Amino acid sequence: MHVESGVDAVPAIRVVDLHKRFGTLDVLRGVSFDVRRGDVVSMIGASGSGKSTLLRCINRLETPSSGEVYIDGEPMGHRGQGDAKARSLAEINMMRRDLGMVFQQFNLWPHMTVLGNVIEAPIRVRGMSRREATALGEECLARVHLEEKSKEYPARLSGGQQQRVAIARALAMRPKAMLFDEPTSSLDPELTDEVLVVMRELAADGTTMIVVTHEMGFAREASDRVLFLHNGLIEEEGPPSQVFGAPKSERCRQFLSKHVQ
Amino acid sequence: MVSDALAEALDLTTFWEYREVLLRGLAFNVYTFLAAATVSIAIGLAAALLRVNRLRPLRWAGTVHVELFRNAPDYIMVVWVHFVLPLLLGKLLGSRIEFDPFVSAVIALGFVYSGYFAETFRTGIQAIPLGHLEAARACGMSERQILWRITLPQVVRRMLPEAVNIFVSQFKATTIISLIAVPDLMYRVGMVLQQEMKPLPLYTGAALTYFIVVYLFAGTVRALSERWRNRIYA
Numbered sequence: 001m002h003v004e005s006g007v008d009a010v011p012a013i014r015v016v017d018l019h020k021r022f023g024t025l026d027v028l029r030g031v032s033f034d035v036r037r038g039d040v041v042s043m044i045g046a047s048g049s050g051k052s053t054l055l056r057c058i059n060r061l062e063t064p065s066s067g068e069v070y071i072d073g074e075p076m077g078h079r080g081q082g083d084a085k086a087r088s089l090a091e092i093n094m095m096r097r098d099l100g101m102v103f104q105q106f107n108l109w110p111h112m113t114v115l116g117n118v119i120e121a122p123i124r125v126r127g128m129s130r131r132e133a134t135a136l137g138e139e140c141l142a143r144v145h146l147e148e149k150s151k152e153y154p155a156r157l158s159g160g161q162q163q164r165v166a167i168a169r170a171l172a173m174r175p176k177a178m179l180f181d182e183p184t185s186s187l188d189p190e191l192t193d194e195v196l197v198v199m200r201e202l203a204a205d206g207t208t209m210i211v212v213t214h215e216m217g218f219a220r221e222a223s224d225r226v227l228f229l230h231n232g233l234i235e236e237e238g239p240p241s242q243v244f245g246a247p248k249s250e251r252c253r254q255f256l257s258k259h260v261q
Numbered sequence: 262m263v264s265d266a267l268a269e270a271l272d273l274t275t276f277w278e279y280r281e282v283l284l285r286g287l288a289f290n291v292y293t294f295l296a297a298a299t300v301s302i303a304i305g306l307a308a309a310l311l312r313v314n315r316l317r318p319l320r321w322a323g324t325v326h327v328e329l330f331r332n333a334p335d336y337i338m339v340v341w342v343h344f345v346l347p348l349l350l351g352k353l354l355g356s357r358i359e360f361d362p363f364v365s366a367v368i369a370l371g372f373v374y375s376g377y378f379a380e381t382f383r384t385g386i387q388a389i390p391l392g393h394l395e396a397a398r399a400c401g402m403s404e405r406q407i408l409w410r411i412t413l414p415q416v417v418r419r420m421l422p423e424a425v426n427i428f429v430s431q432f433k434a435t436t437i438i439s440l441i442a443v444p445d446l447m448y449r450v451g452m453v454l455q456q457e458m459k460p461l462p463l464y465t466g467a468a469l470t471y472f473i474v475v476y477l478f479a480g481t482v483r484a485l486s487e488r489w490r491n492r493i494y495a
């Protein structure tokens with residue numbers, strides 16, 4: 001193992017040569033990248049290019065066909081370096097605590113109140129007391145500006161509010177990084193802003209984030225790096241100024257000309 | 262003639278005279294129902310979980326359970342469990358076995374209706390959006406926690422109206438347990454009949470009693486659960 005100076009030598013998330021095959025379909029064909037602590041990485045690309053699959057492989061909602069993901073240097077799929085034993089589901093559940101995920105469809109649990117949604121995993125998974133979790137839950141709801149909705153049921157909230165609750169639910173696990181899969185894509189246009197505002201605030205607070213998005217404004221202004229995915233490969237990668245300003249790849253240029261007005 | 266018979270049928274004084282002994286019989290219907298319903302829910306849930314399992318042999322076992330018990334007539338199951346099952350078990354264990362009639366009734370009605378509950382549970386489980394489960398997995402919840410905290414609480418709310426219908430059928434089915442001499446309401450009506458020879462008011466009274474119990478039970482459950490059930494819908 002090589003030694004580097006400083007804590008930041010270990011990336012928060014390291015993806016190494018990730019492959020994912022569904023039957024005969026090669027969805028990810030060798031993806032590697034690092035996310036440093038506190039960085040916001042936006043992932044863009046056409047529908048079907050493998051963005052969701054990549055996020056889902058990172059927290060192992062999908063099992064990669066090969067390759068590895070490291071969270072703070074810890075391999076997600078194996079107990080150690082090299083050919084060490086594959087992790088059990090229980091161990092993977094332990095590692096998943098450290099990755100918050102926000103889905104396109106919110107996926108709130110409709111039978112629980114807003115606060116109930118937020119404190120469920122801290123209580124069941126982190127073993128917090130209800131009191132401790134409630135204090136934490138209220139703090140997380142305040143971060144998404146919904147503290148006054150804590151007793152409502154999700155069905156009574158707008159889509160934008162539901163998505164912000166979903167963000168608070170992920171934050172309540174105090175994850176090392178947050179994964180967003182098109183968090184505004186199923187929202188009416190007038191509701192996307194309230195969600196993007198919260199995400200920009202998280203970014204400014206130093207939250208480590210990977211954001212799959214079609215919101216080019218967010219990708220350009222709020223992220224430290226942008227990845228352009230095409231057919232299961234990273235086709236273009238760099239700081240937003242470069243990817244948006246002077247893309248090297250022809251496909252990226254075409255994609256941006258369609259999506260940036 | 263007709264009006265005489267009608268007047269006699271509607272004259273419930275005989276039923277009222279024997280109310281105490283008769284209502285104590287009704288208690289047996291209620292006990293049998295409560296115990297059988299508990300058995301049905303537990304076994305129905307287990308069978309439903311088999312039916313949604315990834316492993317084909319387990320799914321198959323669940324299907325066999327459902328088809329076997331949903332298609333077995335209550336009447337025959339009660340008689341079979343009481344008279345045939347003890348013989349079979351006795352042969353197997355090499356000893357004489359007898360079931361208490363109440364136990365036979367609970368087993369028979371419990372298993373028959375577990376087939377219906379299994380199907381209702383399965384439909385409910387499969388109606389839960391996959392995203393709800395993935396959100397829970399992403400938080401690090403275990404599959405067992407997801408079942409008890411995320412899936413089943415929603416399933417129960419969705420299936421409750423259908424479950425009330427099954428409960429009603431199951432309660433009505435308890436009227437046949439007098440066949441194996443559980444001293445329920447119908448059994449006692451039969452005993453009183455031997456003394457009073459007034460079948461019309463006694464049967465009318467019994468019918469009314471069952472009707473009132475079922476009607477109140479179903480109505481109360483529906484009314485009390487409505488808000489709680491419908492919170493999950495927009």
Ligand SMILES: Nc1ncnc2c1ncn2[C@@H]1O[C@H](COP(=O)(O)OP(=O)(O)O)[C@@H](O)[C@H]1O
Pocket residue numbers: 022025027045046047048049050051052053054
């Ligand atoms: N569970 C799955 N089984 C089979 N094919 C899948 C599955 N999930 C995704 N795919 C396929 O993988 C490709 C990439 O999908 P996805 O990662 O959702 O792309 P994106 O999020 O970039 O739109 C698509 O062709 C999709 O049909």
Ligand SMILES: [Mg+2]
Pocket residue numbers: 051052053181182
């Ligand atoms: Mg996607």
